Amino acid sequence: MSAHGPVRSEGDVQRWPLPGPLVWQLVCLALLAMVLSGVVSAWLLARSAGQQALEQLQSQQTDEVEMVARLLASKIEQSQKVLRTLAAGITPAMLDSPALLQGLLQQGLPAVPFFDAVQVARQDGQLRVNLRNGRFESLAGVEPVERDALRRTLVSGKPMVSELVAGRASEARVLFTMPLLRSDGAVLGVVAGALRLQSQGLLPASMAPPQRGHSRLVVFTRDGTILLHSDPARTQTLVRDEPGLAQAHARWLAEAQPITGAGSTQRLPGYIVSMAGIPLPQWMVARVTDSGAVLAPLQEAQRQAWWLATASMALLGALVVLTMLWLAQPLAHLCERAQALWPPAPGPAPDWPRAGGEVGALVQVFQYLEQQRAHHQQQHQALAGRFQAILEHASVGIVITRGGRLKVLGRQACQMLGYTAQELQGQPARILYPSEADYAELGARVQAGFAAHGAFEGEVCFRRKDASPVWARVQGRAVQAHSMRGGTVWILEDITALRAARQHGAWAATHDSLTQLPNRQGLEQRLHLLLAERAQRLSVAPPVPSPEPAPAGQGCDGVVLFLDLDHFSVVNDVAGHGAGDDVLRRVAGLVQAQVRQIGWAARLGGDQFVVVLPGCTLAHAQVVAEQLRATVQAWAPAYQGRSFALGVSIGLVVLDTARDQVQSVLHAADMACYQAKRAGRNRVVVGDRHSPHGPDTP
Known part of the structure; x- marks a missing residue:
C-alpha cells in the first residue's frame, strides 16, 4: 500500500507513502468533473451558438417577408387607386353608349396605359368595352374567369382582386375590379383593369432575388399557386412541390388561420419557413431556408474547436493528476499517523509529518486530541454520572422523548407510571395513554401549545402499568430552542390527589375553574389566616420601639404583589375569548412556577392576579416582582398567525403594622398597581409602608 524512497531527514531514511483511496478518488473525481464540465460547456456553447444563429435567421426572415408583403400590398393599393380614378370619370350615360366610353378611354388618361387591359360592364352584366394593350377588341374575347370576376363585383358592390388568370407564364395576369356607384350607393356597373403578373406594377422578375442553394423567396395564392419564385421556372407551379414550404402551407391550411400582414416563422425538420400575408388578394409571401446549409460552416468550426478542447483537457488533466499526487504526500503521511491513534498502536509512535497549511493545522489538532482524549473521556463519564444522579434524585418526574419514543426516564417518572426504566426506554410514547384518541388529542394540544407559547403546560391522564389512571401536571420544552426534532423534555408532577380534592364543593368554592388558582374567596381566607398569625405573634411578643425608623425590608412579615396584565384586551378583541382564556391559564402557570417555592398565587378575576410571599423581605420581593414582569414581557403568544406583546x-406592599386587615392590604396593593399603570405600565411600584391606603404620589 506504500512505496519507499530516500528522503533526507535528520540522517534517517523515511517512507514516502502512496496516496490512499480517498486521494485517488479525489483525483478521479477531479478528472471526471473537468471532463464533464468541458464537454457540457462545449456542448452548451455549440448549442447556444446554433440557437443564436437560427434565432437571428428567423428574425431576419420574418422582417424580410413582412417587408415584401407590405411592398406588394402597397402596389395592389396603388393599382386600386388608379382604377378608382378611372372609375370616377365614367358617367351613367357612358354605360349606355360604347362610343362615349371608347372616346373617354382614347383621351390618353394616365390610368388607361397603367393597365394591360380594361373592361367596362353595365349593371345587367353586359360588357360594353374590351381594351387590350391599347386596342379595342371583340367583347367575345373576354375570358370566363374575367367575366366571373366582373359578375362577383356587380353582386357584392365591393372592389376585388381576382384569382390568377392563367396563360403562358409571361401572359398570366391579375384582374382588379371597381364598382361604379350612383350617389345613393346603387351599383351602375363595373370597371376592371388587368395587370400582367410580372409587370412593373405587380410582381416584376427583379423583385425575386437571385436563387441561392439554401434559400428561396416565394409568393403564392391561398390555394397554393406560385406567383413569384427565386427560380423563374417554378412560377405557376404548386406549393405542394416545394420542400419545406409544402409542410408549412399544409399546417397553415389545417389551422385555418386568417391572412394578415404579420409575419410568423416555423422551424421544420431541415427547414426554417417564414410567412406573411397580403390580405386583399389573399396572397402569401414566404422565405424558405435550408437550416442544415446555414449551420454547416458553424458545425465545421465546432468540430475543430472540439479537437482543440480535447487536446487541452488531456494536457490539463495530466497536469492536475501530477499536482494532486504531489500535494497529497503530506496528507498520506498524516493518514498513517492518524490510523495509529485509534486503536492505540503498541510501541513508540512515529513522528508527525511536517507540513504547512491545512495539513499543518491538522497535525496540531491531532496532537491536541491525543493529549485531551483521556481527559474528555473522564469528563464524559463524570457528566453521565451527574445526569444519572439528577434522574434518580429529582423530586419530579423527568422524561425525554424524541421522534415519538421514550429515550430517557427518571426514577420519579417510572414510579409514577409503575414501570422500570428498562421497560419503557425505546418504547413508543403511545403505551402511556389510555387510548389512541387520548394520544391524538394530546398531540393536538401539544402542537397548539408549542405554536402559541413555544412550550406546553397542562394536566394529562396517563395509564399505569396496572391499567389504573394517574393524573400529572406536565410541562414540556424542546431540547433545542424552536425545534422539536432534537427531542422534548417533559416534567411530570403527580396531581391525582389534587384532582380528587377538586371534586369536593369546598375546593371549587375557593378556587378559580379556569386557572386552578385560589379565587378571591380563597385568597381572602388564606391572607386572613396569615394576618391573624402575625397579630398573635405580636400580642405575645410586641416589638421594641426604636427611635430610628427600620430600614427598608425589615420589620415586615411578608409582601403582597398585585398584578394587572397590560394590553390583554387586544388578545380578546383580535384573537377571541378562547385565546384570552389560554393567555390567562398560561400567565397563571408562569406566575405559579416563579413563586411556588416561596409563596402562592391567586386570581382575583379578569386579568388581575395576587401573589403572597410570607416572610419575604422587601428587597427579595422586588427581585421576584421584576422577574415576574420580565417573564411576562419576554413571552409572546401567537394566535391565528399573529404574535401579541403583553406586559404586566x-x-x-409589605405586611406591617400599618396594614392588619385583608381589605386594607389588597386596596393598598391595588393602588400601587394603579400607580404603575399611570407611570407608563409594565413596571413595578412599591406602596408607601407608612400609609394604609397606597403608594406615595409625586
Whole structure:
C-alpha cells in the first residue's frame, strides 16, 4: 500500500507513502468533473451558438417577408387607386353608349396605359368595352374567369382582386375590379383593369432575388399557386412541390388561420419557413431556408474547436493528476499517523509529518486530541454520572422523548407510571395513554401549545402499568430552542390527589375553574389566616420601639404583589375569548412556577392576579416582582398567525403594622398597581409602608 524512497531527514531514511483511496478518488473525481464540465460547456456553447444563429435567421426572415408583403400590398393599393380614378370619370350615360366610353378611354388618361387591359360592364352584366394593350377588341374575347370576376363585383358592390388568370407564364395576369356607384350607393356597373403578373406594377422578375442553394423567396395564392419564385421556372407551379414550404402551407391550411400582414416563422425538420400575408388578394409571401446549409460552416468550426478542447483537457488533466499526487504526500503521511491513534498502536509512535497549511493545522489538532482524549473521556463519564444522579434524585418526574419514543426516564417518572426504566426506554410514547384518541388529542394540544407559547403546560391522564389512571401536571420544552426534532423534555408532577380534592364543593368554592388558582374567596381566607398569625405573634411578643425608623425590608412579615396584565384586551378583541382564556391559564402557570417555592398565587378575576410571599423581605420581593414582569414581557403568544406583546403592571406592599386587615392590604396593593399603570405600565411600584391606603404620589 506504500512505496519507499530516500528522503533526507535528520540522517534517517523515511517512507514516502502512496496516496490512499480517498486521494485517488479525489483525483478521479477531479478528472471526471473537468471532463464533464468541458464537454457540457462545449456542448452548451455549440448549442447556444446554433440557437443564436437560427434565432437571428428567423428574425431576419420574418422582417424580410413582412417587408415584401407590405411592398406588394402597397402596389395592389396603388393599382386600386388608379382604377378608382378611372372609375370616377365614367358617367351613367357612358354605360349606355360604347362610343362615349371608347372616346373617354382614347383621351390618353394616365390610368388607361397603367393597365394591360380594361373592361367596362353595365349593371345587367353586359360588357360594353374590351381594351387590350391599347386596342379595342371583340367583347367575345373576354375570358370566363374575367367575366366571373366582373359578375362577383356587380353582386357584392365591393372592389376585388381576382384569382390568377392563367396563360403562358409571361401572359398570366391579375384582374382588379371597381364598382361604379350612383350617389345613393346603387351599383351602375363595373370597371376592371388587368395587370400582367410580372409587370412593373405587380410582381416584376427583379423583385425575386437571385436563387441561392439554401434559400428561396416565394409568393403564392391561398390555394397554393406560385406567383413569384427565386427560380423563374417554378412560377405557376404548386406549393405542394416545394420542400419545406409544402409542410408549412399544409399546417397553415389545417389551422385555418386568417391572412394578415404579420409575419410568423416555423422551424421544420431541415427547414426554417417564414410567412406573411397580403390580405386583399389573399396572397402569401414566404422565405424558405435550408437550416442544415446555414449551420454547416458553424458545425465545421465546432468540430475543430472540439479537437482543440480535447487536446487541452488531456494536457490539463495530466497536469492536475501530477499536482494532486504531489500535494497529497503530506496528507498520506498524516493518514498513517492518524490510523495509529485509534486503536492505540503498541510501541513508540512515529513522528508527525511536517507540513504547512491545512495539513499543518491538522497535525496540531491531532496532537491536541491525543493529549485531551483521556481527559474528555473522564469528563464524559463524570457528566453521565451527574445526569444519572439528577434522574434518580429529582423530586419530579423527568422524561425525554424524541421522534415519538421514550429515550430517557427518571426514577420519579417510572414510579409514577409503575414501570422500570428498562421497560419503557425505546418504547413508543403511545403505551402511556389510555387510548389512541387520548394520544391524538394530546398531540393536538401539544402542537397548539408549542405554536402559541413555544412550550406546553397542562394536566394529562396517563395509564399505569396496572391499567389504573394517574393524573400529572406536565410541562414540556424542546431540547433545542424552536425545534422539536432534537427531542422534548417533559416534567411530570403527580396531581391525582389534587384532582380528587377538586371534586369536593369546598375546593371549587375557593378556587378559580379556569386557572386552578385560589379565587378571591380563597385568597381572602388564606391572607386572613396569615394576618391573624402575625397579630398573635405580636400580642405575645410586641416589638421594641426604636427611635430610628427600620430600614427598608425589615420589620415586615411578608409582601403582597398585585398584578394587572397590560394590553390583554387586544388578545380578546383580535384573537377571541378562547385565546384570552389560554393567555390567562398560561400567565397563571408562569406566575405559579416563579413563586411556588416561596409563596402562592391567586386570581382575583379578569386579568388581575395576587401573589403572597410570607416572610419575604422587601428587597427579595422586588427581585421576584421584576422577574415576574420580565417573564411576562419576554413571552409572546401567537394566535391565528399573529404574535401579541403583553406586559404586566405590579403593585407591591409589605405586611406591617400599618396594614392588619385583608381589605386594607389588597386596596393598598391595588393602588400601587394603579400607580404603575399611570407611570407608563409594565413596571413595578412599591406602596408607601407608612400609609394604609397606597403608594406615595409625586
